[in-house]
Amino acid sequence: MTTTETLIAAAEAHSAHNYHPLPVVVASADGAWMTDVEGRRFLDLLAGYSALNFGHRNRRLVEAAKAQLERVTLTSRAFHHDRYAAFCEQLAGLCGMEMVLPVNTGAEAVETAVKTARKWGYKVKGVPSEMAKIVVAGNNFHGRTTTLISFSTDPEARADFGPYTPGFEIVPYGDLTAMRSAVTENTVAVLLEPIQGEAGVLVPPAGYLPGVRELTRERNVLFVADEIQSGLGRTGKTFACEHEGVVPDVYVLGKALGGGIVPVSAVVSSAEVLGVFRPGEHGSTFGGNPLACAVALEVIAMLRTGEFQARSAELGEHLHRELGALAGTGRVTAVRGRGLWAGVDIAPGHGTGREVSEKLMDRGVLVKDTHGATVRIAPPLVIGKEDLDWGLAQLRAVLGM
Secondary structure (H helix, E strand, O other): OOHHHHHHHHHHHHOOOOOOOOOOOEEEEEEOEEEEOOOOEEEEOOHHHHOOOOOEOOHHHHHHHHHHHOOOOOOOOOOOOOOHHHHHHHHHHHHOOOEEEEEOOHHHHHHHHHHHHHHHHHHHHOOOOOOOEEEEEOOOOOOOOHHHHOOOOOHHHHOOOOOOOOOEEEEOOOOHHHHHHHOOOOEEEEEEOOOEOOOOOEOOOOOHHHHHHHHHHHOOOEEEEEOOOOOOOOOOOOOHHHHHOOOOOEEEEOHHHHOOOOOOEEEEEOHHHHOOOOOOOOOOOOOOOHHHHHHHHHHHHHHHOOHHHHHHHHHHHHHHHHHHHHOOOOOEEEEEEOOOOEEEEEOOOOOOHHHHHHHHHHOOEEOEEEOOOEEEEOOOOOOOHHHHHHHHHHHHHHOOO
16 A cells, blocks of 8 residues: 555544545645645645635744744643733734633634623623523534534534534524524524635625624624634635624634644624623633744734735635636536635536545645535635646646636
């Protein structure tokens, strides 16, 4: 067997089969390119589901991490450390908010947002005890913890993991009328992805997010925006909500915040909302650790320049123009997305999303399928136009063009 085959066989034998990765074994990476154990190079058009917005081994981020590694990496929140205040202040400033509650993973951040909304509902809004309700959208993906799959509509994520956590109502994504009907006096929050990533990069109808914002203000309900995949430059803006001029009450952030180096996530909101917590009510041993803060501070500084947002907007326009041309060929049925983020639906007879992904892998391009027929494209924001065009040429070749 080749080295690749040997390593894949060992992984299959000794790790749980909760993922179905493409048969490639990455050994090193730089920028938008990865190299496998056989020395083959691959263009990364997935970017770790947006965790690698700034590319693999971004030198500025690596240097920030190395410098912090030589000082202190973990204190727990039992003590203060010298990077924490700056991280909280600067992330709050980037979001136009006041307070930050740092944790680690995206799922942990959404769980924190759920707890925040419920606590706010009881302590500030005055919802009767145990009656708080959160409205969510169908086809959502907020994580795979027991609570978060309780309001998933994806059978693969949800089946056989009950009993499920109550307190959620699911309405169709993009349906403002259904949302309005679902919000009651006991509703404490509406939790939405401004663009649904795992569902196939679904962009809501124009006016939907502003409508949700208006409704939540009307009914004294928190608008919680899960920007874990869509935020921090991916769509051509710092946050996807900005495309419709919307500012939520709560941002949920993760993935790119850790620069592809360490897991960093956070809930960011006002003092009124996050001020409901008291010591002992919520915590995270690694949340807001010195290493995480050092890397995230550099991410924030890079985003403040606007360079990466502008690059995503410019290259994203080119990406969608090129992909849009495929939609009229009979090989692609739809293209959706914003910035450097696209969902491409492959027409019947031209392969499943998985088959197209495997054929692209054979041609040196790495993407990932979702929901059967869809291929997701989300390159690092640092990708060069020539590399992006080369990757798109491989997609056209796989589709027989």
